[in-house]
Amino acid sequence: MAAATVKHALLKVAAVPFSAGRRRCLTTCVSTGELSAAVKHVSPIEASLYVHWPYCLKRCSYCNFNKYIPKGDNSSLMVDCLQRETETLLRLSQVSSITSVFFGGGTPSLAPPSAVARILDSVSRHASLPAGTEVTLEVNPTPSGRSRLEEFHRAGVNRFSIGVQSLRDEDLKLLGRDHDSRHALRTLAEARRLCPGRVSVDVMFGRPRQTPGAWRTELGELLAACDDHVSLYQLTLERGTALYGQVMGPAGELTLPEEDDTASMYTDARDLLQQGGLLQYEVSNFARRNTVSRHNMNYWKGGQYLGVGPGAHGRFAPLAEGSGVREARVQTLSPDAWTQEVQLRGHATRRRIPLSPLGLGLRCSWDGLALLDSMLPTLLLALDRFMNP
Ligand SMILES: C[S@@+](CC[C@H](N)C(=O)[O-])C[C@H]1O[C@@H](n2cnc3c(N)ncnc32)[C@H](O)[C@@H]1O
Numbered sequence: 001m002a003a004a005t006v007k008h009a010l011l012k013v014a015a016v017p018f019s020a021g022r023r024r025c026l027t028t029c030v031s032t033g034e035l036s037a038a039v040k041h042v043s044p045i046e047a048s049l050y051v052h053w054p055y056c057l058k059r060c061s062y063c064n065f066n067k068y069i070p071k072g073d074n075s076s077l078m079v080d081c082l083q084r085e086t087e088t089l090l091r092l093s094q095v096s097s098i099t100s101v102f103f104g105g106g107t108p109s110l111a112p113p114s115a116v117a118r119i120l121d122s123v124s125r126h127a128s129l130p131a132g133t134e135v136t137l138e139v140n141p142t143p144s145g146r147s148r149l150e151e152f153h154r155a156g157v158n159r160f161s162i163g164v165q166s167l168r169d170e171d172l173k174l175l176g177r178d179h180d181s182r183h184a185l186r187t188l189a190e191a192r193r194l195c196p197g198r199v200s201v202d203v204m205f206g207r208p209r210q211t212p213g214a215w216r217t218e219l220g221e222l223l224a225a226c227d228d229h230v231s232l233y234q235l236t237l238e239r240g241t242a243l244y245g246q247v248m249g250p251a252g253e254l255t256l257p258e259e260d261d262t263a264s265m266y267t268d269a270r271d272l273l274q275q276g277g278l279l280q281y282e283v284s285n286f287a288r289r290n291t292v293s294r295h296n297m298n299y300w301k302g303g304q305y306l307g308v309g310p311g312a313h314g315r316f317a318p319l320a321e322g323s324g325v326r327e328a329r330v331q332t333l334s335p336d337a338w339t340q341e342v343q344l345r346g347h348a349t350r351r352r353i354p355l356s357p358l359g360l361g362l363r364c365s366w367d368g369l370a371l372l373d374s375m376l377p378t379l380l381l382a383l384d385r386f387m388n389p
């Protein structure tokens with residue numbers, strides 16, 4: 001069969017609307033001759049899955065993520081709808097294999113652990129979820145009581161990302177966090193016991209009143225406690241947050257470090273992390289012993305991903321609609337409106353933006369291009385050091 005004919009036939013097969021038996025259909029309905037042989041070589045349609053849990057216990061002073069303080073217990077409806085939207089988007093995209101799952105938020109560690117089990121169950125009923133697939137849960141250190149990490153682990157989570165943010169209690173208070181450094185270290189230790197080598201910590205620098213010297217000391221303490229992965233974020237002053245008012249308001253209660261100091265904090269952090277064996281693999285992420293997050297890497301490499309939950313973002317081609325053009329998709333922001341839409345039509349996609357095939361081609365075929373993008377600041381710094389020793 002000529003290459004063009006094979007391609008045409010495969011496109012037709014790929015456009016068959018999804019049903020629970022679609023993967024069976026690929027191997028049994030098209031079962032004769034060269035097409036069958038060719039179809040056997042069709043690689044699975046892969047994607048990552050991001051699941052957004054939109055609720056938090058309280059608002060941190062710096063945060064402008066899509067999060068809400070719940071008025072009552074909405075978790076049961078939220079889980080039903082997350083499950084439904086996952087199934088709809090799997091059907092729409094005809095994705096046949098999920099390569100990583102990330103429960104983010106908001107505070108997904110406030111969700112019932114059964115939410116994780118149910119969503120993973122939906123995935124494995126509608127696509128393949130190979131054993132050992134990376135399943136990450138963002139965790140806020142718990143101020144009191146029993147953390148439910150063990151239950152989440154039993155439900156299928158095999159990687160934890162802990163929002164430590166800082167090891168300085170006065171700074172945590174200033175940032176509006178409801179945990180202190182003891183809680184953070186305890187949660188981190190528990191996560192490491194459950195998933196050794198698969199725990200990440202989020203930490204922020206460029207905080208009000210922070211100095212480069214104090215940051216180096218703090219980072220040393222963090223390095224002594226952390227596992228093999230660190231996500232390092234420079235604090236961004238977001239309009240509309242309480243912190244923005246404290247820094248920019250007429251009273252000027254708080255000041256952020258000077259730009260040069262913040263730049264030193266970033267370069268110092270990179271150096272210290274590297275000395276600790278944590279190698280930078282994109283702007284914010286550092287990993288030891290090859291514990292790079294598969295989920296992060298899929299974003300950077302321009303892979304497909306489904307985003308479910310209020311305000312979630314996704315990028316995939318809606319093959320079930322007969323279109324192979326990849327789209328950026330944004331789900332409805334407010335949890336109330338989102339649940340209503342999911343109940344009504346199975347998903348709550350608010351915006352669909354077709355992505356240019358040229359841009360996509362570049363990102364997808366030149367695997368490292370997006371990564372190169374992300375490493376540019378680092379490369380420029382290295383070049384600067386080389387030129388100005
Ligand atoms: C969306 S938050 C959710 C994680 C979790 N709720 C928590 O707070 O630990 C993910 C990470 O983004 C980072 N982040 C949030 N707002 C930020 C800001 N304004 N500037 C820099 N980093 C920020 C924090 O480090 C946080 O851990």
Ligand code: SF4
Nearest residue numbers: 056059060063105106
């Ligand atoms: S930083 Fe995390 S816990 Fe704090 S408000 Fe934002 S999402 Fe919620």
